[in-house]
Amino acid sequence: MSNETIAVILSALGLLVTLGGGAAAGLAWVVRRIDALDMKLSTRIDEVQMKLSARIDQVERDVTEVKITVARIDGRSQPPLMLTR
Template sequence: MYVSAEIIAIVISAAGVVLMLGAALFAGFAWIVRRMDAMELRLCERMDAGDEKLGARIDSGDQKLGARIDSVEEKLSARIDSVEEKLSARIESVEEKLSARIDSVEEKLSARIDSVEEKLSARIDALADEVTGVKIAIARLEGPPRHLVSAHH
């Protein structure tokens, strides 16, 4: 089979065009990949810089707030201790006063109870004597017990 020079030129031209288009596509993709890598590096650098700034700001805020919280904690602890001491002293004072008052009331009531007990004991003894006297009087009134059978008939 015989191939003319024109057909060979067309085939070689088509192969050249295909190779050229392939090389152009490859170069275009390589260029896009390079740009994307460069953009990624710039974005990473920006993010790292922003991260460092935010980290420093957060650390500074954390230190300031920590110091402020510690200061407030110390003030409140001192205030609570002061209030606790005052209230403890006040409670002890009230306890002493109430204990003295309770002791006084206990003594008064004990004396009063003893007095009432003595009076009631005397009244009960007197009443027992009276009951004995009443029993004797009733026995005299009733006289000797009557016998059921009488000898005088």
């Protein structure tokens, strides 16, 4: 092999190593950004879930109160059965 061939092979190898390192660094940067966004969104989702859960619990309590009030207003819907001995 001539010196020029060895130089071309080493240059190509150096280029591949450089491009591979750049691609790995770019991928690492993307992964870090996605992880940061994931943490941020997870926090927001947890906050919304807690708010929504509290609102649903309040609606459930209100519905229970309304059901009790309606039951008090309606009273018994049928007269009691008369049992004979």
